[in-house]
Amino acid sequence: MRRYIQRSDEPLLHSSSFLCGELLQNEDKRYDLSDDVVGYQYQCKDIQIFLEMFIDKQFEKGATLMVEGVHLDPSFLHKMLRKYGEKCMCFDISVQDVQKHTKRLHTRFNMFTVDP
Secondary structure, three states: OOOOOOOOOHHHHHHHOOOHHHOOOHHHHHOOOOHHHHHHHHHHHHHHHHHHHHHHHHHHHHHOOOOOOOOHHHHHHHHHHHHHHHHHHOOOOOOOOHHHHHHHHHHHHHHHHHOO
């Protein structure tokens, strides 16, 4: 989506999931959660709005697509299942080894938090 939506129009979409709390306005900091968690929640909502429009267009064209990412929370997946029925299939891939999972998160953080 970052390819289609300008940073100036939606800065939260272009922010790393690990650092999106830095973009919160003061009124968004009223929650008893870390800024990054709240920023991530806002980012998920924004991404899901654009993603649903994209998915709708692809289904209208008869295209097949696979969508993956950390912003696909259970409520969004259930919404897509209700909307598209048997045309939609969801699955979860998880890492059972805590150390391996932590290492992957560190690697992802280091790779995706530096602006090009």
